[in-house]
Amino acid sequence: MLSAIDDAKSGRGLLVMLASEPGIGKTRIVQKLGAIAEKRDAQMLWRRCYEGEGAPP
Numbered sequence: 052m053l054s055a056i057d058d059a060k061s062g063r064g065l066l067v068m069l070a071s072e073p074g075i076g077k078t079r080i081v082q083k084l085g086a087i088a089e090k091r092d093a094q095m096l097w098r099r100c101y102e103g104e105g106a107p108p
């Protein structure tokens with residue numbers, strides 16, 4: 052995932068999916084990556100997905 056930050060900065064965007072059982076630490080990992088991205092002069096944007104049944108696109 053660290054290399055994905057550098058790839059994005061050099062114009063090669065990609066999608067990284069982080070999936071696991073609940074509570075394993077996904078959000079925390081991404082928060083740490085955000086801090087690293089800022090140090091590398093990159094900006095992290097946050098959005099949240101609706102988790103309910105019949106979630107809109």
Ligand SMILES: Nc1ncnc2c1ncn2[C@@H]1O[C@H](COP(=O)(O)OP(=O)(O)OP(=O)(O)O)[C@@H](O)[C@H]1O
Pocket residue numbers: 071072073074075076077078079080
């Ligand atoms: N490496 C770690 N060391 C100590 N505590 C951690 C670590 N990673 C995560 N935690 C703690 O474990 C809890 C769950 O972490 P987190 O919310 O990141 O999990 P998650 O995978 O995003 O959960 P969910 O699937 O519910 O979204 C939080 O209280 C977080 O602070």
Ligand SMILES: [Mg+2]
Pocket residue numbers: 077078079
């Ligand atoms: Mg989470």
